[in-house]
Amino acid sequence: MDVITLAIVLTGLTFLFSFVSWLALMKVIKVRITEPYLSGEPEKDYSLNIHEPSITLKRIFGKLYDAIYKYIQTGYWGDWFLLSLPFLVVLMIIFIIAYLKG
Amino acid sequence: MMSEILLSFIVYPGLLFLVTFSLITQWYRRKIIARIQRRVGPKYVGPYGLLQPFADIAKLFRKEVTIHKHAPVRGLVFIGLIGLFSLVAAILITPLSLTPLRTNYDVFVFLYLTVYASIAILLLGYGTHSVYPGIGSSRYLNLFFLSEPVLAISIISLVELIAPGTYSLGEALSRYLSLSSNGISNVAKIMSYILACLSFGLALFSKLSLKPLDISEAETEIAGGLVSELSGPLLSLYILIHEAELTLMFYIFSSMIIPLPYNGKGLPFLLLSIAKYFAVVGVITVLSYSLGRVKIDQAIKILLRFGLPLSLISLTIAIML
Numbered sequence: 001m002d003v004i005t006l007a008i009v010l011t012g013l014t015f016l017f018s019f020v021s022w023l024a025l026m027k028v029i030k031v032r033i034t035e036p037y038l039s040g041e042p043e044k045d046y047s048l049n050i051h052e053p054s055i056t057l058k059r060i061f062g063k064l065y066d067a068i069y070k071y072i073q074t075g076y077w078g079d080w081f082l083l084s085l086p087f088l089v090v091l092m093i094i095f096i097i098a099y100l101k102g
Numbered sequence: 103m104m105s106e107i108l109l110s111f112i113v114y115p116g117l118l119f120l121v122t123f124s125l126i127t128q129w130y131r132r133k134i135i136a137r138i139q140r141r142v143g144p145k146y147v148g149p150y151g152l153l154q155p156f157a158d159i160a161k162l163f164r165k166e167v168t169i170h171k172h173a174p175v176r177g178l179v180f181i182g183l184i185g186l187f188s189l190v191a192a193i194l195i196t197p198l199s200l201t202p203l204r205t206n207y208d209v210f211v212f213l214y215l216t217v218y219a220s221i222a223i224l225l226l227g228y229g230t231h232s233v234y235p236g237i238g239s240s241r242y243l244n245l246f247f248l249s250e251p252v253l254a255i256s257i258i259s260l261v262e263l264i265a266p267g268t269y270s271l272g273e274a275l276s277r278y279l280s281l282s283s284n285g286i287s288n289v290a291k292i293m294s295y296i297l298a299c300l301s302f303g304l305a306l307f308s309k310l311s312l313k314p315l316d317i318s319e320a321e322t323e324i325a326g327g328l329v330s331e332l333s334g335p336l337l338s339l340y341i342l343i344h345e346a347e348l349t350l351m352f353y354i355f356s357s358m359i360i361p362l363p364y365n366g367k368g369l370p371f372l373l374l375s376i377a378k379y380f381a382v383v384g385v386i387t388v389l390s391y392s393l394g395r396v397k398i399d400q401a402i403k404i405l406l407r408f409g410l411p412l413s414l415i416s417l418t419i420a421i422m423l
Binding site for chain 2: 001002003006007009010011013014015017018019021022025026029030031032033034035086087089090093094096097100
């Protein structure tokens with residue numbers, strides 16, 4: 001089994017078992033919904049329509065942007081460059097390994 | 103072949119084994135932590151409280167999920183399950199599996215699968231639509247950006263040192279560090295090995311949210327952070343992902359940092375491996391609970407100034423040898 005097949009088989013098994021377990025779990029899980037505590041702000045800001053993929057994606061990327069831009073504890077874009085640097089290094093290492101192996 | 107893989111995935115060393123072993127490890131860690139804090143720890147369920155973690159998980163699964171009305175509960179459960187099953191898939195690459203799915207470059211598949219678990223933990227926090235889990239997730243994301251590369255580079259360099267040229271984690275875990283070459287090459291190999299182990303250990307504290315790098319779960323500051331809004335089955339899924347991740351990483355770490363003097367097969371090897379595993383878990387738990395939590399910027403500096411350079415130096419030496 002080569003590495004690509006291995007990755008596909010294991011990812012496939014992960015998603016397959018997750019889906020089957022999810023179907024089984026959703027039948028037995030009980031959910032109690034709580035109202036948001038609002039101090040004056042309109043409730044529509046909290047609405048998330050998961051049936052509309054475009055809105056969902058927009059909200060997800062919005063949240064990601066918020067996470068990167070607003071919640072970052074160190075404050076500057078320069079710090080984010082430093083944080084992304086390790087990933088660039090990993091990519092470079094994979095490139096070097098692939099190059100050396102021909 | 104497929105039936106063997108399915109059996110491995112569900113029973114051994116897959117879901118049943120991983121969950122059982124993870125919860126036994128949790129009991130062991132809880133006993134040690136209790137001893138440090140002059141408490142008794144798990145006591146009532148099973149002999150010496152051994153079944154307490156199982157009872158906790160069973161109880162949580164029976165409870166209802168209390169959650170914000172805009173939180174996507176179905177999505178969160180699915181994400182949690184993906185996180186758990188990705189770790190189950192990752193363990194099939196290791197020699198624990200009766201039919202190990204090893205091949206060249208499988209270390210990259212292992213690293214890719216374990217990232218799912220971290221992302222699942224991150225999204226479980228974000229998805230609850232609350233401030234404290236949001237801050238906790240943000241901090242987790244900050245550390246994730248650093249701990250994952252450090253961990254990946256350390257594991258790749260250890261694999262390259264133990265099983266040169268294969269990039270196979272399964273192969274590396276069933277061998278030991280061979281010092282066949284002489285002189286300067288040998289010294290360089292040992293140096294690289296020590297540096298990789300150090301950076302691996304450092305990244306482990308961050309990835310597994312262990313003190314002092316567990317700022318994403320600060321109880322008094324952000325009310326538990328990531329997990330503060332999780333309840334019932336969602337909380338139990340989080341616990342299972344966290345414990346399974348911890349067990350898997352401790353197993354890899356203990357197998358690599360203390361190489362046994364021979365290639366392993368049979369009962370003595372198994373017993374020695376288990377002893378090694380629990381010894382490493384014990385030492386890391388004592389070390390972890392003896393240290394205070396550091397701030398997020400300090401944690402980032404620790405990983406950036408020590409973890410990343412050490413792992414890079416180690417990998418450079420390993421590739422050049």
